[in-house]
Amino acid sequence: MIKNEISTAVVRRLPRYYRYLGELMESGIERISSNELSKKMNVTASQIRQDLNNFGGFGQQGYGYNVEFLYLEIGKILGVDKKHNMIIIGSGNLGQAIANYANFERRGFVVTGMFDKNPALVGRTVRNIKIKPMEELKEYIVKHNIDIAALTIPKLEAVHVAEELVKYGIKAIWNFAHTDLNLPKHIVVENVHLSESLMRLSYNLTRAEKQNIQ
Amino acid sequence: MIKNEISTAVVRRLPRYYRYLGELMESGIERISSNELSKKMNVTASQIRQDLNNFGGFGQQGYGYNVEFLYLEIGKILGVDKKHNMIIIGSGNLGQAIANYANFERRGFVVTGMFDKNPALVGRTVRNIKIKPMEELKEYIVKHNIDIAALTIPKLEAVHVAEELVKYGIKAIWNFAHTDLNLPKHIVVENVHLSESLMRLSYNLTRAEKQNIQ
Numbered sequence A, B: 001m002i003k004n005e006i007s008t009a010v011v012r013r014l015p016r017y018y019r020y021l022g023e024l025m026e027s028g029i030e031r032i033s034s035n036e037l038s039k040k041m042n043v044t045a046s047q048i049r050q051d052l053n054n055f056g057g058f059g060q061q062g063y064g065y066n067v068e069f070l071y072l073e074i075g076k077i078l079g080v081d082k083k084h085n086m087i088i089i090g091s092g093n094l095g096q097a098i099a100n101y102a103n104f105e106r107r108g109f110v111v112t113g114m115f116d117k118n119p120a121l122v123g124r125t126v127r128n129i130k131i132k133p134m135e136e137l138k139e140y141i142v143k144h145n146i147d148i149a150a151l152t153i154p155k156l157e158a159v160h161v162a163e164e165l166v167k168y169g170i171k172a173i174w175n176f177a178h179t180d181l182n183l184p185k186h187i188v189v190e191n192v193h194l195s196e197s198l199m200r201l202s203y204n205l206t207r208a209e210k211q212n213i214q
Helices: A008-026 A036-043 A044-052 A067-078 A093-101 A102-106 A134-144 A154-167 A194-214 B008-026 B036-041 B045-053 B067-078 B094-099 B102-106 B134-144 B156-169 B192-212
Strands: A065-066 A084-089 A111-116 A129-133 A148-151 A172-175 A188-191 B064-066 B082-089 B109-116 B127-131 B150-152 B172-175 B188-191
Touching: A008 A036, A008 A067, A008 B192, A036 A044, A036 A065, A065 A067, A067 A148, A067 B192, A084 A093, A084 A134, A093 B094, A102 B192, A111 A134, A129 B150, A134 A154, A148 A154, A154 A172, A154 B188, A172 B192, A194 B008, A194 B067, A194 B102, A194 B172, B008 B036, B008 B045, B008 B067, B008 B156, B036 B045, B036 B064, B045 B094, B045 B134, B064 B067, B082 B094, B082 B134, B094 B109, B102 B109, B109 B134, B127 B134, B134 B156, B150 B156, B156 B172
Parallel strands: A084 A111, A084 A148, A111 A129, A148 A172, A172 A188, B082 B109, B082 B150, B109 B127, B150 B172, B172 B188
Antiparallel strands: none
């Protein structure tokens, strides 16, 4: 169904399409035109047509898009139609927030294990998951077919732990530590650098303040 | 110092430069060439020269960049040389994680207040900040010169609360709710959509798995 390689820019936009299509489905809407979707999503209709054309033949002139079909196809492309086991390393507030977020599970990301080096946290239970000590990490990954590790630990530990995770067979790291992980190319790394996000906010706020003064 | 309007792509990269320059300063490094920085940051030296040229005259041929000067200048552009008061709305795990992250304060983002509608959380203290009920939100924002609100509440409440915040005079929203906020143009919105990040990870993981099969 996919024509060729999809550009990174389109890939970045796909989850947003997926979210909007999911909401349309929940509201019982079966078909939508690129113009209507354009108004909802605040992007141009031509952008929408261009983006969705990447997947070939979804839209029918004059009939609009079949919402459920498009939702399912984009889901397949994103790989959220499959189940992926995930562990969380670092069970502080951020790790617990991720574990508690039920929506991830709906999308096929099942948190099966949580780890921490802090003895005060080990043994506690978050959403029926008992926090384990770091010493059990290797055996757990090997035994339980874990694809993804969310890394919610300080940056000084993150680099070393990430290297260990790769040795144990982890395929993808969701990195919340404020550092870049330099891992082998076949390992997928998705970064969430919160302080960089806050600096972008700050940049835009500073610019807005300057414009108000002028 | 800034030549003209900086492109969005460069702005997106600035926080990463800022982070690397900060680390270089911490290691006591005073000057660095674009080639050395290129190796560290895993981007081409010509990209670095192009990006940093936006700010004019930082690099000297053969001498490299003055690390501290560049760090401070980029800090000014990002607006992290000024203090901004921030409140957190939604004091669950994610809100607490943000409140506990001391690094934000180093960058000038000072969390002064936390709010929640859950009576079980109201009155509790996180890093010396007492969680307040939502009823006190308006008065607090007006009295305390708050610029930024981090929104760590479910999407169904987020839209309404964001509109209230704008009425009370908030200038920027750091939005963690899984929805787009359609606010007046002069309000800065920076989104952190974690489930979209996880879907991008999933897309890349799915692609990597397919390549391994072939």
